[in-house]
Amino acid sequence: MVYNENMMTVAGKRKTAIAKATIKKGSGKITINNIPYENLQRFHKLMIKEPIDITKEVLKKFDFDVFINIKGGGSESQIEAARLAIAKAVVKFTGSEELRKAFLVYDKNLLVADTRRKEPNKPGDSKARSRRQKSFR
Numbered sequence: 001m002v003y004n005e006n007m008m009t010v011a012g013k014r015k016t017a018i019a020k021a022t023i024k025k026g027s028g029k030i031t032i033n034n035i036p037y038e039n040l041q042r043f044h045k046l047m048i049k050e051p052i053d054i055t056k057e058v059l060k061k062f063d064f065d066v067f068i069n070i071k072g073g074g075s076e077s078q079i080e081a082a083r084l085a086i087a088k089a090v091v092k093f094t095g096s097e098e099l100r101k102a103f104l105v106y107d108k109n110l111l112v113a114d115t116r117r118k119e120p121n122k123p124g125d126s127k128a129r130s131r132r133q134k135s136f137r
Contacts, residue, residue: 010092012085013113017073021085023093026065028052032082033070044079051087054106058099064090080109087111 007024030037030048037048056062066086070078087110091100103110119128126132 008089008093010085010089012081012083012088014077014081014084015073015117017070017077017081019068019070019078019081019085021082021089022067023064023089025063028062029065030068030086031066032068040079044075047079047083048086050106051083051090051103051110054087054102054110055090055099058102059094059096064093066090080114084110084113 007022009020009022012019012021030052032040032048037045040048052062066089068082068085070082072078073081087103091103091111100111121128
């Protein structure tokens with residue numbers, strides 16, 4: 001979804017978490033739910049940093065401001081949805097085919113959402129796969 005030529009919004013999903021990233025030209029500031037990504041836990045910060053580092057390596061700069069709003073899901077799913085949204089937003093904003101290929105070579109899940117979902121429970125059973133035990137006596 002494009003608002004104008006210098007700002008756009010892209011969504012990323014993981015399980016039930018939905019991240020909407022708004023990207024525009026700027027100084028490289030990234031906020032997740034109005035919190036700078038540097039304030040996240042260590043591994044979450046590293047996961048968010050992956051698309052940024054690849055962009056810096058390919059384009060030799062990261063001069064975009066990205067504002068991410070995440071709803072739903074757990075903390076890990078939210079971070080993975082944000083990572084997907086950042087990568088998709090940068091590729092769409094720059095239009096760089098070289099950057100898109102670099103993301104796909106590094107990790108396909110940076111640009112392609114993981115569509116796996118929880119299997120529903122079967123009628124009359126307790127869980128999706130496990131069956132009720134039957135007694136023979």
